[in-house]
Every structure is written in C-alpha cells, then in structure tokens.
Amino acid sequence: MTPRLAAVWFRRDLRVLDHGPLLAAARQGPVVCVYCVDPRELGVSREAGLPRLGAHRARFLLESLADLRDGLRRLGGELLVRRGGPEHVLPALARQLGWSQLLFHRLVGTEEEQVERAVEAAMAAVGCQVVTCWDRTLVPLDALPFAVSATPEVFTSFRERVEALAGAVPPLPAVPSLVAAHPEVDPGPLPTLAEFGLDEPTPDPRAVLPFRGGATAGRARLQAWLWDQDRLRHYKQTRNGMIGADYSSKFSPWLALGCLSARQVQAEIGRYEAERVRNESTYWLTFELLWRDYFQLIARKHGARLFAASGLRGIAVPWRRDRAAFERWCTGRTGIPLVDANLRELLATGFLSNRGRQIVASFLTKNLGLDWRWGAEWFESRLIDHDVAANHGNWCYAAGVGNDARGFRYFDIAVQAAKYDRDGDYVKLWCPELAPLGNDVVHAPWTVPLGTRQRLGVDYPDPIVDLAASVAANRRAWEAAVGR
Numbered sequence: 001m002t003p004r005l006a007a008v009w010f011r012r013d014l015r016v017l018d019h020g021p022l023l024a025a026a027r028q029g030p031v032v033c034v035y036c037v038d039p040r041e042l043g044v045s046r047e048a049g050l051p052r053l054g055a056h057r058a059r060f061l062l063e064s065l066a067d068l069r070d071g072l073r074r075l076g077g078e079l080l081v082r083r084g085g086p087e088h089v090l091p092a093l094a095r096q097l098g099w100s101q102l103l104f105h106r107l108v109g110t111e112e113e114q115v116e117r118a119v120e121a122a123m124a125a126v127g128c129q130v131v132t133c134w135d136r137t138l139v140p141l142d143a144l145p146f147a148v149s150a151t152p153e154v155f156t157s158f159r160e161r162v163e164a165l166a167g168a169v170p171p172l173p174a175v176p177s178l179v180a181a182h183p184e185v186d187p188g189p190l191p192t193l194a195e196f197g198l199d200e201p202t203p204d205p206r207a208v209l210p211f212r213g214g215a216t217a218g219r220a221r222l223q224a225w226l227w228d229q230d231r232l233r234h235y236k237q238t239r240n241g242m243i244g245a246d247y248s249s250k251f252s253p254w255l256a257l258g259c260l261s262a263r264q265v266q267a268e269i270g271r272y273e274a275e276r277v278r279n280e281s282t283y284w285l286t287f288e289l290l291w292r293d294y295f296q297l298i299a300r301k302h303g304a305r306l307f308a309a310s311g312l313r314g315i316a317v318p319w320r321r322d323r324a325a326f327e328r329w330c331t332g333r334t335g336i337p338l339v340d341a342n343l344r345e346l347l348a349t350g351f352l353s354n355r356g357r358q359i360v361a362s363f364l365t366k367n368l369g370l371d372w373r374w375g376a377e378w379f380e381s382r383l384i385d386h387d388v389a390a391n392h393g394n395w396c397y398a399a400g401v402g403n404d405a406r407g408f409r410y411f412d413i414a415v416q417a418a419k420y421d422r423d424g425d426y427v428k429l430w431c432p433e434l435a436p437l438g439n440d441v442v443h444a445p446w447t448v449p450l451g452t453r454q455r456l457g458v459d460y461p462d463p464i465v466d467l468a469a470s471v472a473a474n475r476r477a478w479e480a481a482v483g484r
C-alpha cells in the first residue's frame, strides 16, 4: 500500500522537537514540510502605518528558518519555502505533490485565524484533510478547567485555576527520522533581508544578548542560563533588572517563534527543581509562563476586541493621534531619561526588559495620552519577541482598557527611577549625553539650569510634557470614559 502523504505547515513553531504535527505526520510515512513567506506579514500596520516587520525581528526569523531547515535535513527531511499567502500556496502544492493531509498548529490573532479559515476552505476544495494542533500554551486547551470562552478575566483568578496543571503535560517524544517526500522538488531559497527591503541591523555592544534565531540557539540559551550559569536560582530577585544578559531568561524571542515550546521550558524548570533547588524563583518562572498562557487565551476569547481602541472593556478613551509626539517617543527623544533610555534600547537592539516595556507603555498612554495601538504597533515592528497576544494584551492592560480591575494605574517615573536605576547607570548607558550630570539629577535634567547643562555639554531635549499635569489630565479623561 502506498503510504499516506502528509504535509506540515510551519508557522510560529519553528522547531523539530516537541512538535505535534511533525510527529504525527512522521509516524504515517513520508512528509512534506512547508513554510510560507506571507506578504501580508511584511506590510504596514493598521493604525500607525508602520512597517510590521523590522530588521531585528526579520533577521531573527531568517536565522530561525535556516536552523529549522538544518534540523529537518538532519532528520532526513526538507523544508520547502514558498512565497505567497498560505491559502494559495498550500492547495497548489497539495495538488502538485499529492498530499492527502495537512497538519499545522493553530495561532491566535484575528488575521492568523482568518488565514487558517481560508487554508481550511482551500484544502477542502482540493480534497485534502486538515488536522490542527495547539502548542501556544503550557496548559493544553483540553486540560483547562473552563472553556476558552470562559477564561477568567483577571489573571489571579486564571492562575489559581490552572497553576496545578502547568507541568502536567511533558514535551512530546522526538521525531527519530523523516522520509522526505518528493526529494526532487526544489526546496526554494530561504528569504533574505534584502528581499524584505531591509538592511542588516548594526550590532550594538550594549545589547543584552547577541540574540540568534533558531531552536539550536534557543536550547543553548536554556542550557546556559538555567543550568550552566544557575540563574534560575535567583530569578525572582533579578527579574526586574534592565542591564545585562541574565537578569531574566530572555527566552521570549524563541518562545514567540516557537523555536522553544513553553512545555520544553517548563520541563527544564521541573528537572531543575528536582536536581538543584525548588524555591520562589523556580515558581516565578512558571508564574510568568502562565502570564503568557493567560494572554494567549484572552486573545482567543476576545478576538477583534483586542485590537479596538476601547480595548477589552470597551472604554472609549479619547486617545490622541499626535504624530510628532509619537515620533519623539519612538526615537527616545521625549526628554524623560528613563523613558528615552528604554526606547533607544528597543530601537537599537530589538529587545527591552519587562520593566522597560511597562514604563514606556505607561508613558505613552498615561502621560502622552496617545492611542495605545500605535505603541503596540511600534513594538510589533521592533521587538524580536513580538507575539500578538502578549503584545496587544499587555498594551491593552497598560492603557487601562484591558482586563485590569484596579483602575487608572500609571508608572511614576521618579519612583521607577529610584527603585530600578538609582545610580542612573541604565540611563547613562543609553543616553550617554547625560553622563556629565550627577546621579542626583540624571533622571531629571530639566532641574539643572540651562547654563549649567550647556557648560557641561549636555544636549538633551526638554520634557515633552509635565509629568504630574499630564497624568492628571489623562486620569480625568480615563475616568470620564469609564463613567466615574
């Protein structure tokens, strides 16, 4: 009997380990593996008109694809790379190569779900069966104690109900080998930055890590941070840092593209707890992975509401759409050093600490009063770990239109500076023009007389807003929108 020919469509699951569709397909016989370079992902964003795929993230993606192709070839398989929308590419290939089954992982996000529906319809039209899997969360969907549509709105309620299930499902067994179907078919060239119209980003020596895309580099980071350097032991104490490679795991870029699965990370945490230590830090990394789960499920539950200006709660805040202010924010020229330092790091490296993300998101929405979706789209363009659920979910939350029951919350810059950058080291790293100022004023250069700043050669913009007055005005606008 001719073995059944199955195809695996790779999306944001660029790995060969712990991969349900690949394992299932390999168990049946010869496999075709495909990645589609979808032009829609290279377009401009909906609200701010920004390029959706910036150079840092693009480079990480290309490295991840190269590594996936290597990984598949080592197993005896091949990765076909094709240009075009998957709903066109996949049925055409199915007809050409004669598959009877297509397997893939589902994603969240309205566009992603729309593409899935189009692929399902197109495959049905060519008589090909579709089998889907889910790997975006630690806790499998069918193990949740509630329907996705009933996901608790508040994180703590969610966490309390799922926490015990976090390590319940181990990673899947490795695929031992693959038989490439149609080895005669041209695999197609991997995309390049030039093809995307992008230049190679200039490496910045101040970057927290020289991130490299791909499952091989992801597993190496897991090994180095968790085992070799033993950083997990103190993660709870270090995780709010902003400088250096190791204050947090930096797993997010690999998790976002699926070079690592959350299950793989959780399995290592479990092994670490069994072999080294189990403490509040080991617990906390699982806790953060559950935040990730939570945003995936919230995105799935709320669909298009996640992309509305009024957010999940439908709060009609009159967001401003002031281009000049937005550009000063994007380029780190707001005149507020802690905000600018973080935005310059993002611009130069494609990464930003969680603390930094919260500070700049609060500033954009609670001080500048700008449409939070512009900020989210800037992050989409720049962050190498961009993930639509984590990004829009966190932004919505930061803007006060997400599922946060705690009212108008903002990050007080002076408090943040005193707590997380007391000596100004972070600010001086990214805003070196402020280095001549003393530690007592480096976070508030506007308090130094202009003449003194000029004498010291400090060329730095005046604050774009008065911190206290702008928060008060935006609070009033938010409260009026909520109806308080």
Ligand SMILES: Cc1cc2nc3c(=O)[nH]c(=O)nc-3n(C[C@H](O)[C@H](O)[C@H](O)COP(=O)(O)OP(=O)(O)OC[C@H]3O[C@@H](n4cnc5c(N)ncnc54)[C@H](O)[C@@H]3O)c2cc1C
Residues within 6 Å of the ligand: 239, 248, 249, 250, 251, 252, 253, 255, 256, 285, 288, 289, 291, 292, 293, 295, 352, 353, 354, 355, 357, 358, 361, 379, 383, 385, 386, 387, 388, 390, 391, 392, 394, 395, 398
């Ligand atoms: C405005 C804003 C936008 C964000 N956008 C993204 C995004 O596009 N992609 C993304 O992966 N994370 C996003 N985050 C969440 C978080 O900042 C990053 O996951 C984290 O900083 C990545 O660094 P790390 O891997 O060292 O994290 P660690 O502290 O080591 O945490 C481990 C993992 O837990 C997950 N995680 C941690 N915090 C969160 C969180 N708040 N929400 C969801 N998952 C979390 C991530 O997968 C992370 O890799 C955003 C946060 C904010 C405030």
